[in-house]
Ligand SMILES: Cc1ncc(C[n+]2csc(CCOP(=O)(O)OP(=O)(O)O)c2C)c(N)n1
């Protein structure tokens with residue numbers, strides 16, 4: 001199993017002062033490593049939610065590599081920004097991001113899904129440093145984020161709360177109740193990001209429940225709404241910078257709607273049937289890694 005070198009910041013601050021293009025390159029490199037980690041973890045199990053991790057890697061890299069305030073050596077640091085993963089099944093991608101952030105050791109990733117591992121298949125807050133909530137029951141992340149953002153404000157904290165949701169979670173009434181609550185309480189310290197990969201467990205999102213037009217829905221719920229290509233790091237970074245620029249203790253909550261592609265970066269997996277939970281054959285993992293590296297190096301040298 002090969003693992004690329006990991007960049008481990010001690011702490012990052014929101015919106016770095018480095019030039020934009022430099023930040024994009026740094027995030028893109030982090031996204032590549034996150035994808036690599038996810039493939040290595042998936043190989044341990046022979047299957048899993050690998051497609052989601054590949055699709056969301058650019059979002060995770062932007063948040064962890066550039067926006068989130070945290071201390072790798074002290075995951076419970078009181079002033080940290082909170083990152084809430086409501087989609088427990090995306091844990092594989094989140095663990096890869098936590099390793100990239102230096103919060104979880106890279107060597108530990110190979111324990112993913114094993115008995116006694118701190119990295120169970122579904123995200124559990126009591127198991128993993130940096131995992132703020134247990135998120136397997138979908139549609140609850142944003143409700144918790146609202147309470148947390150409200151609580152931090154009462155405590156006089158300037159920390160922000162980030163909530164990662166999936167498009168399947170937009171089927172849930174609780175998500176929209178939370179969206180109304182966030183607007184009502186003017187939670188300017190709350191930023192939601194939605195991975196719109198157009199897929200759910202039961203098939204394509206528009207065949208399960210037509211949630212579009214989602215941009216207009218969030219806007220009508222009073223949120224500062226942006227929609228971007230969630231696999232375009234430059235577009236993502238600009239959107240997160242916009243959200244950070246208008247973050248406030250009291251103000252409009254922000255949502256960044258990110259259109260992504262399941263399996264992104266690995267052509268072999270990008271058009272796979274049954275993409276929600278992928279079975280990948282033994283001989284395919286190395287091909288996946290090679291395709292990922294070829295794509296990344298091709299882009300980096302272009
Ligand atoms: C409340 C709840 N209902 C149903 C499930 C079963 N479930 C697990 S993943 C999933 C799909 C949710 O959509 P999404 O996260 O967009 O799927 P993906 O993009 O990962 O394919 C469902 C329905 C669940 N975990 N929680």
Ligand SMILES: [Mg+2]
Pocket residue numbers: 166167168195196197198199200
């Ligand atoms: Mg989905």
